[in-house]
Amino acid sequence: MPGDPFYKTKLWRALCAAVHRRSRGRCEVLGCTAQGKVVDHVLSRRNGGADTLANLRHLCRAHDNSIKERANGERANGGKLVVKGCDANGLPIDPSHAWFKAQS
Numbered sequence: 296m297p298g299d300p301f302y303k304t305k306l307w308r309a310l311c312a313a314v315h316r317r318s319r320g321r322c323e324v325l326g327c328t329a330q331g332k333v334v335d336h337v338l339s340r341r342n343g344g345a346d347t348l349a350n351l352r353h354l355c356r357a358h359d360n361s362i363k364e365r366a367n368g369e370r371a372n373g374g375k376l377v378v379k380g381c382d383a384n385g386l387p388i389d390p391s392h393a394w395f396k397a398q399s
């Protein structure tokens with residue numbers, strides 16, 4: 296949430312630096328290769344999400360915008376990231392995708 300004094304702390308800056316190293320500057324949504332622009336809490340701080348690397352991800356502008364936190368604290372699109380080529384559950388749309396062959 297913008298305006299939260301936490302985002303001005305040394306801890307936050309250190310966490311961001313670690314996320315940038317882990318992502319090598321790229322969006323961490325599977326299948327996305329765009330430049331990472333925003334370090335995002337997977338589970339938001341407002342909802343009790345931890346300030347840990349496991350709860351942080353690097354998002355490109357498009358993926359961040361797709362789940363942007365609104366003023367009321369809820370995320371756009373129910374917080375579901377839209378991944379190119381995948382349905383709302385994150386499964387491949389293409390029935391011939393190798394993922395399905397691996398399941399049978």
Ligand SMILES: [Zn+2]
Pocket residue numbers: 322323324327328329354355356357358
């Ligand atoms: Zn992305």
